[in-house]
Amino acid sequence: MLLEDELLQAVASPLELVQDIGTHLVKSGGKRLRPALYLLAAHSGPVFERPKVMPLAAAVELIHMASLVHDDVIDHADTRRGTITANAKWGNQISVLSGDYIFARAFSLLAANEYGGRITGRLAELVCDLSSGEIMQNRGIYQASRDVEEYYDRIAKKTADFLEICCEIGAIISQMEENSIQGLAAYGHAIGMAFQITDDLLDITSDEKKIGKPAGNDIRQGIVTLPVIRALETSPDSAELEHIVTTRAMTDEQVARALTIVRASDGVAFAQARADAFLENARESLPAELPEHIARAYLEAAEFIGHRDF
């Protein structure tokens, strides 16, 4: 079965409203980066059994979808990827419950397909990471923290742990050796860090046409990312930047001025260098014994993540 069909089947429900919401979320699309990475890992070892592989791909994307539904409630987001959010369409209450339903459907798929304690445990820990990472982010807003380690911890929980686990469970499913599983997990973690730093950079350097949301969105929400943390340390206008990013109801002019300060600092180059270092680390983590065409796919994925401008 194709991934999209697996997803639609997973959100099927005798309750029409529940099914409508699930279908809306599946059809709203997304890059499907997480199942794609998992599937690449599932092709990396000696064994590939499609019926055993596909339900886990769906479970991974369901967990991502459920966490986005709850994030959109928390952020009061009206649209995502140009489509109306569940909370805008059905309200917060139904959206909280639908997110719970979709999380549970993911674990139901894991159980029905007997994926076992290791894989189920990693995905349960992932949901712990996603929620505690979001709690960290939520508590730290408008505080102009300059703690780089805290930033890395936050983006690990938000993104890198997820990509790590996708690679890890794909490697387990394809019956790779333990050190190869760990190598792919390390690769996933590193590209996840690079992916999130790049995402945070785009919020500083891009414009609404390219990323589908206004630049400076993080600053406006009080979320301090790596280029801003660096600018707070090195910019001659650091005090002004700190004043803006700790202002709860900042004006469009203040957001624009903060962007100007960060862009004029070495924050962008600094963050880009960190993302590049993580990508280098990702390449070095790849197990030596991967088939050549598979190794190439991992390198292309790293390349794509490092140089996307959308």
Place this chain on the structure above:
Amino acid sequence: MLLEDELLQAVASPLELVQDIGTHLVKSGGKRLRPALYLLAAHSGPVFERPKVMPLAAAVELIHMASLVHDDVIDHADTRRGTITANAKWGNQISVLSGDYIFARAFSLLAANEYGGRITGRLAELVCDLSSGEIMQNRGIYQASRDVEEYYDRIAKKTADFLEICCEIGAIISQMEENSIQGLAAYGHAIGMAFQITDDLLDITSDEKKIGKPAGNDIRQGIVTLPVIRALETSPDSAELEHIVTTRAMTDEQVARALTIVRASDGVAFAQARADAFLENARESLPAELPEHIARAYLEAAEFIGHRDF
């Protein structure tokens, strides 16, 4: 390890805030009815291994706690069992995420202790039931539905499925035969139905001193329960009752008048008879081969549920 210690250990987190919220929820108490019923079932078969049994007791209570956290967000509840709710103390956003965290900790416990696909699957389906049951209830408010089947379906998803699963997984863990597992599951479902009907009856017949919340709370929230459904069919004041229960911002006087109408009707006796029938059904479902002292504990549980006034 004692259940309370298992629970505190399960909500331990390196993030202080996450741990604070988890500890607050554990210490807020509750009847611990679900793990108690599970533990009774775990004592009902030929095998009882404490280290294998206890983490599942904690997982069951964590799922209940997480669902209450989300319910309190949805209902804008300020207190539960006389203690401040997580949403009143930390806000809705943190509470949604904390609920997710606690759900995930439950599945993490299941995975770490290798409970396997059958038990994990039943608990995942339970979370689907709890959330879709709450969605049903949420959609049906202020509509004065007279659909008894819909009411039974709703309370099954909200309560009876949970008690059923507690009995079922306890019976599985204690290695009972399949027909005994099914018998205990049926017992759990039936006492769950009786438990929820009794709960709904108390909201009509009791007062704030006994149940810790004002009577007529369901009516105020637009939730139509069995005695009200019956009164809507049989009361001479049915039209007035329907008008009140479909009013979104009803006054205290309207709630009091609705209570008077329901109490004067045969709704209370009707619902009590249904609860009694479920309790009778529960007693009949008990497997014949239970040890006598265990069978007595199940009968006492049924008795307790049928005649509680708090």
